[in-house]
Amino acid sequence: MALKSWKVMLPLLALLIGLVWLGFRFNVDDRVIVGGAVLFGLLSSLFAWMVGVLGLIPFVGPLIVKVLAIPIIWLLNALGYLVSFIAIKRGYSKDVLTYRGLTIALIVGIIIGFILGHLI
Known part of the structure; x- marks a missing residue:
């Protein structure tokens, strides 16, 4: 079920x-x-x-969902920058590149999924 x-x-x-x-x-x-x-x-x-x-909900519902979805992307990106800043200060610069790449890939995937979800 x-x-x-x-x-x-x-x-x-x-x-x-x-x-x-x-x-x-x-x-x-x-x-x-x-x-x-x-x-x-x-x-x-x-x-x-x-x-x-x-x-x-017709007309208004999709707009509200879009407004709710956009701050999540901004929050993920801001969190990635905050973690990167702390990690660089502690000397983990090589690991930061790896994790920032993963974060950017995640954000791009979310955006592509968002666009495809609206097209389908």
């Missing part, structure tokens, strides 16, 4: 909302609630499903 089925994802979304509400109701630490929600959403592919459902 695929996790992309709405019969599975909708109850998972309700469960996530209920758990977050219970966490706030019983005064659980905010970081624990957010960490648990992010972990639950990533492991269950709930966030990807929610973005897919959001993309189904």
Whole structure:
């Protein structure tokens, strides 16, 4: 049974909302609630499903998905530069070239996938 089925994802979304509400109701630490929600959403592919459902809204949905997708690319690139800066300061310049190449390949792959996803 695929996790992309709405019969599975909708109850998972309700469960996530209920758990977050219970966490706030019983005064659980905010970081624990957010960490648990992010972990639950990533492991269950709930966030990807929610973005897919959001993309189904005519005219506005694809624009919102594009706006959500662009900052991820910027964040990946900024994180790569930050890690490179720290690694160069510590003397790992040869390894930095390898990992920056991998980061750029990942970003290019994401962009190509994004473009192909819109063309298909």
